[in-house]
Amino acid sequence: NAGVTQTPKFRILKIGQSMTLQCTQDMNHNYMYWYRQDPGMGLKLIYYSVGAGITDKGEVPNGYNVSRSTTEDFPLRLELAAPSQTSVYFCASSRDAFSGNTIYFGEGSWLTVV
């Protein structure tokens, strides 16, 4: 019973490097999300997708890009990593739009930019 799977779990990046956080879900959910979680702050929505081929910006999209070529996969791309992108990243999916009672989260990806 996989649910939402994220990789990698931990990563250290140097300033200016790029990387992709992978996310896949096996629940056939249309909606997928990327959040970041910083100490003392609530979860902030980076990007979301309402279906394959459709993505949109959330609250904090700068410095990130996403794509959604399939229902299952929603990778998050960090270009030119900056220390401000040090955070914990969570991928999530839901059956319905933003419905709080159907959002399932992955286990998180800890990213440090040095």
Added chain:
Amino acid sequence: QKEVEQDPGPLSVPEGAIVSLNCTYSNSAFQYFMWYRQYSRKGPELLMYTYSSGNKEDGRFTAQVDKSSKYISLFIRDSQPSDSATYLCAMSVDSNYQLIWGAGTKLIIKP
């Protein structure tokens, strides 16, 4: 002022105590209220979901919404060490609108 305020804690209580966790908010349009539990190094998982005002009970957990005061609460009865986690509140205007999250309260239940 943050749209949703939540005391970060930590809140430390002995096993068996009644725990009260709270969030206040500023947007009177919020109608959907949720409590998530997040264990260390894990993703959040839904604990309670309430629409509009009133109480909702599920086992040892009770969620309470007071829209007139813009205040929501989560009560945990007979608290257990396994309840030690960070509790996040989240809310939204409607089911098609993005969630706004509190920062979370870290709860520690001492055996």
